[in-house]
Amino acid sequence: MSPTEPAPAAGLPEPAPAVSLRDVSMAFGGKTVLASVDLDIAAGSVVALLGANGAGKSTLIKILSGVHTGHGGEVRVNGSPAALQSPLAARQLGIQTVHQRIGEGIVPGLTVAENLVFEELAQARGNPFLNGRRLLAGAREIQSALDLGWSDTVLRRDVTELGISDRQLLTLARALATRPRLLVLDEPTSALSAAEAKRLFALVQRMRDDGIAVLYVSHRLGEIDALADRLVVLRDGLLTEDQARPFDWDSALRAMLAQAQEATAARPQRAGEQGExxxxxxxxxxxxxxxxxxxxxxxxxxxxxxxxxxxxxxxxxxxxxxxxxxxxxxxxxxxxxxxxxxxxxxxxxxxx
Ligand SMILES: Nc1ncnc2c1ncn2[C@@H]1O[C@H](COP(=O)(O)OP(=O)(O)OP(=O)(O)O)[C@@H](O)[C@H]1O
Ligand SMILES: [Mg+2]
Structure with a gap:
């Protein structure tokens, strides 16, 4: 809570986290991939999710985004148990996910504007009122609210004419335009330049300040340091670390790579002379x-x-x-x- 915010009146219950996981587990073919994960993601906060390859990050995200069903435990949205049995169900509960593979979020053959208002377009199939002009107006609204810097000419282009970073921005903008409760970003900067990543950070910060909860998966510690309010670490399906700022990076890295210390201890010792x-x-x-x-x-x-x-x-x-x-x-x-x-x-x- 910022120092300027009034303290909650005594006796008022704490607001429920935007999204919580309770005792969430998942196994593939008998192999446990997530084990009894508890995690609260508060509205208006950025939680960074760290973990080595195979730790279970994407599995956790896919549970939240309704891709993996059949997990153990419970996901709660605003304190109530949620049935996330499909991606649509997750979106309708306000959980929007921007997946790492940019191509997944783009519909080729449609314009930039159509891609921006795709959700509305899909729901209004056959609706004669969603004509070109209204569609463009909707897309303009999103572009100006999020300050994307796209002219009408850009909005009217086929989406495949956009470069990779603008496609990434588009999928993010579309997710944000629905005013999600929770925004999940899976390595969103992997295809972006430093300047483009900055643009994305500014957007994420604005969303956080607007009260959206953000779950941010990244391997880039600098980004997490700049953006996150909290960091959690998954290792072999277990949540091994949960830190608030200021972050203790040594401890976070140890939590990620428990074997790293053994590796250091086992470093081969060189016999004989060392060079200058x-x-x-x-x-x-x-x-x-x-x-x-x-x-x-x-x-x-x-x-x-x-x-x-x-x-x-x-x-x-x-x-x-x-x-x-x-x-x-x-x-x-x-x-x-x-x-x-x-x-x-x-x-x-x-x-x-
Ligand atoms: N559909 C699946 N079927 C079987 N095993 C799977 C499936 N999806 C993931 N796994 C296994 O589950 C474990 C966790 O995978 P997951 O993709 O969640 O890791 P991750 O933390 O996202 O890793 P990365 O950083 O490489 O993306 C891995 O051992 C992986 O091989
Ligand atoms: Mg992954």
Whole structure:
């Protein structure tokens, strides 16, 4: 609750979460994929759902969106048990899902406007009153409410003329136009550039401020840090972590990858001599405002860098090559200061 909001009057019950899962479980062919998951998603909040591949994230989403029926436990909408026996039933209860595969949400052969008001169009099949002009007016309303920046010319185009990011925006806009209770986003930025992702974040923030509950699946920790009010972690079908801000990333990562520590402990020890330090980083954050890191890379060795999507592998490589200088810290190459501002500097210094 924001500090400007009045405290609820004493004795008033807390509002029910927009959507809750209680003891939800799911198995495929005898294999448990979700085990006794409890989760409350409050209106006006963004909950990030994290988990390694195969942890059960999509299964959970498909239960919420009415794709998987036959699960154990209960889903409640505004405190009442909900029967999510089909995608239509889920949508009618105010649960809208933007799936990861963009193609799934687009109807080729229809215009952008028709795709935007598709839900209405589908319900009004054969309704002579839903003529071209009304349809365009409806689409215009959505475009201006969400500030999509689409002219009438764009609205009249065939949807297949839109680029990938605009298609993504369209499926999101269509979901939002129904004023959902819960918006589920499955890796919504995977096909977007950084600037396009920013546009999407601004939309998600506006929706949250409007009271919509958002469940956000992403592997990109930077995005979660920027957007989420809460994060939960699934591992092997179990909810292993539930955090409010400020997030404890060490703990979240441990919860995601329980085996990671064993892997560290089991790291092969090299017998024999180590090469000279060829490149060293001291106090270098990989992202603005993130903790500084130290790293030594030795001659005669191959140093592997592993990490989740969004962990900073690309930023490390780009920084070392001068494509995008690090925000702070110091580098040394063969014992001499090294601060490439562009790739040409790196190449001149023998970094290829
Ligand atoms: N329809 C299905 N039939 C059988 N097994 C399935 C089915 N769908 C998912 N699974 C299995 O359930 C487990 C969880 O899968 P799920 O897709 O929910 O994981 P996820 O967390 O979404 O992973 P990712 O990050 O790779 O998308 C996996 O072991 C997967 O192989
Ligand atoms: Mg998945």
């Amino acid at each position: 330090i060829a490149l060293s980083l001291r106090g270098v954050p990989l992202f603005d405002g993130h903790p500084p890191q130290d790293l030594d890379i030795r001659a005669g060795e191959v140093t592997g860098v592993v990490g989740l999507l969004g962990a900073g592998k690309t930023e490390l490589a780009r920084g070392l090559f001068g494509a995008e200088p690090f925000p702070a810290g110091a580098l040394e190459l063969d014992g001499r200061p090294y601060a490439p501002r562009r790739p040409a500097d790196a190449i001149r210094s023998g970094v290829h």
